[in-house]
Amino acid sequence: MISIDGLHKYFDNLHVLQGIDLEVQKGEVLSVIGASGSGKSTFLYCINGIEPVQQGSVLVDGIDVHAKTTDLNKLRQRLGMVFQQWNSFPHLTAIQNVALAPQIVKKMSKSEAIEVAARQLEHVGLGDKFNVFPNALSGGQQQRLAIARALAMDPQYMLFDEATSALDPELVGEVLDTMRILAEEGMTMICVTHEMGFARDVSDRVAYFHEGIVEEIGSPEQIFNEPQSEQTKKFLAKVR
Amino acid sequence: MFEYNFHWRPVFKSLPDLLEASITTLQVASLAMLLGIVIGFILAVSRLRGNGSVYWIATAWVELARNTPALFQLFFFGFGLGALGIHFSPYAIVLAGLTFNTAGYLGENFRGGFEAIPPTQLRAARSLGMNSWQAYTRILIPQVIRIVYYPMTNQFVWVVLMSSLGMLVGYRELTGETQFFASKTYRIFEYFAVTAVIYYVMVKIILGLSKFCASRFFRY
Numbered sequence: 001m002i003s004i005d006g007l008h009k010y011f012d013n014l015h016v017l018q019g020i021d022l023e024v025q026k027g028e029v030l031s032v033i034g035a036s037g038s039g040k041s042t043f044l045y046c047i048n049g050i051e052p053v054q055q056g057s058v059l060v061d062g063i064d065v066h067a068k069t070t071d072l073n074k075l076r077q078r079l080g081m082v083f084q085q086w087n088s089f090p091h092l093t094a095i096q097n098v099a100l101a102p103q104i105v106k107k108m109s110k111s112e113a114i115e116v117a118a119r120q121l122e123h124v125g126l127g128d129k130f131n132v133f134p135n136a137l138s139g140g141q142q143q144r145l146a147i148a149r150a151l152a153m154d155p156q157y158m159l160f161d162e163a164t165s166a167l168d169p170e171l172v173g174e175v176l177d178t179m180r181i182l183a184e185e186g187m188t189m190i191c192v193t194h195e196m197g198f199a200r201d202v203s204d205r206v207a208y209f210h211e212g213i214v215e216e217i218g219s220p221e222q223i224f225n226e227p228q229s230e231q232t233k234k235f236l237a238k239v240r
Numbered sequence: 241m242f243e244y245n246f247h248w249r250p251v252f253k254s255l256p257d258l259l260e261a262s263i264t265t266l267q268v269a270s271l272a273m274l275l276g277i278v279i280g281f282i283l284a285v286s287r288l289r290g291n292g293s294v295y296w297i298a299t300a301w302v303e304l305a306r307n308t309p310a311l312f313q314l315f316f317f318g319f320g321l322g323a324l325g326i327h328f329s330p331y332a333i334v335l336a337g338l339t340f341n342t343a344g345y346l347g348e349n350f351r352g353g354f355e356a357i358p359p360t361q362l363r364a365a366r367s368l369g370m371n372s373w374q375a376y377t378r379i380l381i382p383q384v385i386r387i388v389y390y391p392m393t394n395q396f397v398w399v400v401l402m403s404s405l406g407m408l409v410g411y412r413e414l415t416g417e418t419q420f421f422a423s424k425t426y427r428i429f430e431y432f433a434v435t436a437v438i439y440y441v442m443v444k445i446i447l448g449l450s451k452f453c454a455s456r457f458f459r460y
Contacts, residue, residue, distance in 0.1 A: 050363055076369040087364035090460060091382045100378060101368035133460040146364075153368060 001025055001061065002047065002157060002190070008055035009042055009212075016042045018212035019056070024157075024190060029183045031199035031220075032192045034209030035235060040192040041084075043209070044159045047190070048072075048079045061156070077105065080150030084162040086142040088134035088149075094121060095130040098149045106153065113152075120148040124178050140171030144178050151182075158182060160191040196239055200224050208232045250425045251434050261417035262438050268331065268413060269400040272338035276399070277392075279339065280346025287351055298347065305344020311405050313337045318409040330411035334403060342399050349391045353384035386458055393450040397443050404439075414438060 002024040009017035016039045024030050032040045045051040047058055049065045049072045058065040063075055089097050098117035102108045108116065121127055124144040134142055143163060150158060160179065164172045176198050183189060183202050193199055199206050200220045207217040208229070216229045227233045251258075286298035305313065314337035317328060328336065357380055365375035404415035412420065414435060422431040 048367055050367065073366075073369045073371050076367055079367075081364075081367040083360060083364060083367075085358065085360050087358075087360050089361070089364075089379055089383075091386060101370060104374055104378065105369040135460060149368065 001059075002188075003059045004047070004056070005059070006056035007043075007046060007053055007058065009039070009046055009051065009053050016212055017046065017053075020212075020214055022207065022214060022217070024188060026156075026188055027186050028205065029187075029189045029191065029203045031203040031206045032190065032209055033194070033196070033199055033206060033235075034215075038209040039212040040209050041161050044081070044161050044190065044192055047159060048076055048081055073105070077153050078156045080147075080153060080155035080158045082143070082146050082150055082158070082160045082163045084165050086139065086146040086166070088137070088142045088145050090134050093131050093133055094126060094137070094145055097134065097145055098152045101149065102152050116152050116154075117148070120152045121145075123151065123181075124148045125174070138171060139167045140174045143167065143171075143175045147175075147178055147182075156188060158187055158189045160189065160193065162192050162194060165194055194239070196224070196236075208235065210235070244429075246430060247427050248430055248434075250421070250427050251430045254421050255434070257421070258414065258417060258435060258438060261412060261414045262442060264412070264417075265400060265403050265406075265414040266442065268334055268406070268411075269338065269396070269403045272335055272342055272403075273396050273399050275335075275339040276342030276346050276395075279343035280350055283343060283347030284350035284354060287347065288354055301340075302344045302347050305341050306348065310337070310341045310402050311408065313341050314405050314409055330406065330409050333409045334406040334411045334413070337405070338399055338403060341402070342395060345395055345398075346388075346392065349388045349395070350384065353387040354380065356387050357383050389454060389458070390450075393447065396450075397446055400442060400446065401439065 002022075004020050004022045007017050007020040008015070020043060022030075032043065034040050042051060046053050047060070047065065049070075053066050060075060060078060064070055065072070065075060089100070092100060095114060095117050098120055099110075099113040102116050103110060103113040118127075118130065121130060124147050126141060126144055126148065129137065129141065129145075134145065137145065147163075163179065164175050167175065172195070176195060179189070179191065179198070180202055191198070191203070203220055205217060206220050206223040208215045208223060208227075208231070210231045216223060216227060216232045223232065224236065227236060283298045283301060286294045287302070290298060314333060317336040317340070318330075318333040321328065361379055361383070362375055365379040366372075370378070403413055406413045407416040407419050410416070418431045418435040422428045425431070
């Protein structure tokens with residue numbers, strides 16, 4: 001379980017997160033929607049400790065992410081993260097991209113890591129691209145590579161930061177399909193997304209972020225069909 | 241029209257000595273390059289991540305190395321320190337001067353290389369649980385090497401050619417040796433013409449090797 005309690009985050013004078021309280025249960029898919037600058041991505045970065053926080057706490061399976069004594073490198077093995085810019089490592093082939101972290105972080109043997117990597121690449125539909133360098137892959141394929149890379153660490157949670165925003169429209173589908181498969185397999189996921197269709201169909205709950213707070217949270221039906229807050233209504237009217 | 245008679249024989253007689261001196265040139269240039277790479281890397285990291293005196297020392301080094309004549313830098317280690325009673329051998333003067341100069345140039349090359357890599361690469365590596373050392377050595381530095389490889393080759397060529405300044409502080413590398421024979425025989429043009437060819441061939445070999453290595457190392 002991930003539980004976030006009274007989370008505040010500043011960039012200098014900019015108050016980006018203004019007191020977030022949220023809980024994500026095992027097996028749940030939470031979509032986070034909201035306008036640019038509402039703090040959605042920062043929120044994800046605070047969950048895996050890439051960004052420090054000024055107030056409040058994030059507990060991942062009871063471990064305080066921002067406590068000084070927490071071994072973040074160890075904790076991050078539980079939290080797979082996929083970025084908007086897919087960030088494949090250009091100097092490594094697809095299979096090396098995926099096998100590297102299991103090998104050097106989890107200290108798997110090389111053959112074991114390759115085996116895990118092969119399984120994950122097949123999982124995301126890149127079974128025929130093992131020895132291809134990222135520059136020969138499309139954006140959608142690179143993003144699926146990034147998903148496989150995160151999955152190879154056998155995470156308990158997956159964090160998606162606008163995983164499809166940087167993709168050409170015709171490539172969005174293949175990435176969303178991969179995310180759908182993960183959701184169906186029971187992966188706990190937090191997805192910051194602009195894909196309202198995905199949020200509606202796949203999530204268990206949807207949170208609408210507005211100016212650094214959770215303006216409204218509920219089931220997809222409630223958020224999309226009967227939004228309570230004026231802000232939510234305005235936002236949804238714009239993106240529809 | 242002009243009455244100069246070429247005499248190549250003395251040059252060819254001393255060719256073994258010239259070739260031996262060219263090995264000396266390559267040795268001092270290679271060592272200066274290696275030291276330059278190590279120091280240049282430290283300078284780059286100091287300027288990117290360091291603060292306070294670390295940053296300022298590195299910046300002063302880079303500024304002096306890049307914005308003053310290489311010859312003056314050599315003279316500093318020779319006559320400058322000599323005036324203060326610190327005496328180096330000609331070899332040490334050349335090595336120190338070349339290293340100082342090259343480290344400054346490479347420092348800026350490396351800094352540019354690091355800045356060319358999107359900061360999100362580091363984020364992605366850290367988010368997989370890699371510690372900072374792993375992220376640098378496995379993800380960032382291999383990409384930096386790719387970016388700075390050809391500028392680095394250029395720099396090495398530059399060091400080889402610049403080592404000819406050694407002549408002016410009494411070091412018998414290729415140019416120093418050439419000067420020695422030229423003034424003994426007065427066949428100045430002939431000696432320097434042949435030496436120019438030797439430099440040319442050395443540089444061509446370096447460039448060829450560099451290209452060959454690149455084709456083996458970089459597959460993307």
